[in-house]
Amino acid sequence: MWEGRALTEGTTMATLDIHELSATLTSAEARWSPRITPQSLLSDEGKRALLGVIFTPADVAMRAAGPQEAAGLAARAFAPEVDWRNKNGNHVTAVRDQQYCGSCVSFACTAVVESMASIEHGQLLDLSEADSHFNSSHGPSCGGWNSHACMAQLQARGQVSETALPYSSAFDSPPVIDPATNLWKPYVRPTPNRADSQVSITNHGLIGDINERKSYLDSTGPCAASFDVYDDFYSYATGVYQHVTGNYVGGHCVEVIGYSESEQCWLVKNSWGTGWGMSGYFKIAYGQCNFDVYAFSTAQGVQLPPSHGWSGWESLGGIITSKPSAVSWGPNRIDAVARGTDSAIWHRWWDGSSWNGWESLGGGCQSGPAICSWESGRLDMFVVGTDHQLYHKWFDGGWSGWEALGGLLSSDPAAVSWGPNRIDVFARGMDSAMWHLWWDGSNWGGWESLGGVCDSAPAVASWGDNRLDTFVKGTDSQLYHQYWAGAGWSGWEALGGYVGGDLSAASWGPDRIDMFYPGAGFNMMHKWWDGSWSGEENLGGLLSSGTGVSTWAPGRLDCFVEGTDSAMWHKWYA
Known part of the structure; x- marks a missing residue:
């Protein structure tokens, strides 16, 4: 007092x-x-x-x-x-x-x-x-x-x-x-x-x-x-x-x-x-x-401020065999991708009024995909092939072929862009450490090891220029965090909780991060940073995969998972 x-x-x-x-x-x-x-x-x-x-x-x-x-x-x-x-x-x-x-x-x-x-x-x-x-x-x-x-x-x-x-x-x-x-x-x-x-x-x-x-x-x-x-x-x-x-x-x-x-x-x-x-x-x-x-x-x-809240779960159909990945290149636009039963990548997108697709993007994929965007109309997608290399395919008015980017990886990749013509990709290596590859606008740099002992694929988000926040499940099933703030990588910090599978992260604005992952009961769990870390929020559902998330505006989140029926399911916050 x-x-x-x-x-x-x-x-x-x-x-x-x-x-x-x-x-x-x-x-x-x-x-x-x-x-x-x-x-x-x-x-x-x-x-x-x-x-x-x-x-x-x-x-x-x-x-x-x-x-x-x-x-x-x-x-x-x-x-x-x-x-x-x-x-x-x-x-x-x-x-x-x-x-x-x-x-x-x-x-x-x-x-x-x-x-x-x-x-x-x-x-x-x-x-x-x-x-x-x-x-x-x-x-x-x-x-x-x-x-x-x-x-x-x-x-x-x-x-x-x-x-x-x-x-x-x-x-x-x-x-x-x-x-x-x-x-x-x-x-x-x-x-x-x-x-x-x-x-x-x-x-x-x-x-x-x-x-x-x-x-x-x-x-x-x-x-x-x-x-x-x-x-x-x-x-x-x-x-x-x-x-x-x-x-x-x-x-x-x-x-x-x-x-x-x-x-x-x-x-x-x-x-x-x-x-x-x-x-x-x-x-x-x-x-x-x-x-x-x-x-x-x-x-x-x-x-009054807009009334925010979570929707129920909606089925987007399909038969998928990986966690989905999603991104937005602009307001009211979402692109979601996942691996199908044929090991190809399948794509579905929201254009502001309806869901389109599914369309096959081909590939013979060992992993689920990661997708990111660095400008309107641009998509960059990454998968791990059967040879454990990273492969890249992009959309810029039309889809490219696949290019090999090397590496020796043992998980789904994660990808994010913090600015025009910049991409950062992360995946677990064969040594269980987290590895990092980046595109600087003209060349691919890396690979570099960021250490750690990862029991999941990584997740990554960026809330500003030259800022990266990465997350993994540790061998003790806790959530771990490592970040880049422009001058060097931090150490790993434990954020607690129980992580039951691959996770995802997104940022809708400065100093904001939202993370999603399967919990102990394979419900979808939510944890966020808004200047300090929240506790865990249980969002229900019954997941058969890790999570994917995208955001196209402050206060907007779109989450995607594989359900027990192998369909892709969607839940959003608005």
Whole structure:
């Protein structure tokens, strides 16, 4: 847990005496009650750190003009009471804690987007305030912002889920104070695969008129609101707040979730944790602290990330005698190959609307095939012949003949391309080590031994230029990994698990790898890297071979296996 001791060091305490405050509120016939809160015990500096609105010139002009007369909307234009915690269900997410950072604007705007996602789509999301505040145009600072600019960023770039970028991950552990601001120092943290969880809005706006705000809250949803904060606000416990005593501290931004005509107040969700106020909520009287003066910010048209999930298994027919291999040369294109009962290689392809083939590509193959592509319309296929040499056949407007590339191999090959006119091929040698051959655009290099004691054919993936990740089953049936990052080969690392046969690997983007292999029960198992290694996911099926996989877009995987009926079966993630 983060400690807050630094909040009270080095400055004069500005704590209001709770007994004097209670007496003052009673004398003023105020409608709220105070108590000692964690926030009321902070220093002046600590209290300012919990705020974070930088008022725009328009805000300043509105403050100078003062409250405007409300438009003459009929009373039926809005309901007398609104609370989005109980308006055809709950549409308000849990109270958060911005901690010692002036990020209230992002907390309020994020809360509004979360509420609108629930209202528009029926999903209560948990979105990343860190992505909104630190990774956007605002930058890595706990300094303030304004809700209009924040909403514009949420429309332009969206924000990822809290799981993808937790708020705590933006700070050191424990957090350190930035000497330039005397606030916590945040950092920009990378968010791989943003599309997997990114949420955005299609439009946002500002509402100035009081009755129009109420009508919007009644008909559409919550808003973000800014207001002026005074010292007595930190001691709020319950009731309808009005400023009675204490100095002005700064501007704050919150989510307005409703209003009450009977109590003449706004209903509000704060971002100071549940230990403050009414479990993190408060009521503020109409006309108080310029709450009615600064415009409310709105968000609509929430765009959710695509819904990903695994399909069932579909049969693609055929009678195959090897694990399939697959590749994509472009969006919505897949080429899959496998050895047939005649020891020839057979080819089937998806053109975006239907499966074509089977077609025979000939050959007298000892192994199953490997296939890769380095540009649209280009395929390179490899097999081990009956003489244990590697053979190569390619498609570039038409299929070539077979060329021998040497070697003395004892497994299916694996092949990948990390750039134009580049191919890397791997296979197990007769010494059970992994061997490597490569095409550099003009010549075949190798063979080179990469060592290891392999109990399977290798698999290979590439997620960037000059990057290769290879995988094999070891003699202990665990998964092993070796990689090339441009300067040399790593050693072998054990990734655990139980591998029951030949495996496959693919990458849909930077720093992402997905692997598939038969497990102990010959179900298809899945393990992936997205900055760290996952556990094993069981995808079912009953496999009679190893696996093949291809990807043609981020978040898209197509897997192929031989079933117990010797047909080729297909399962995909989209």
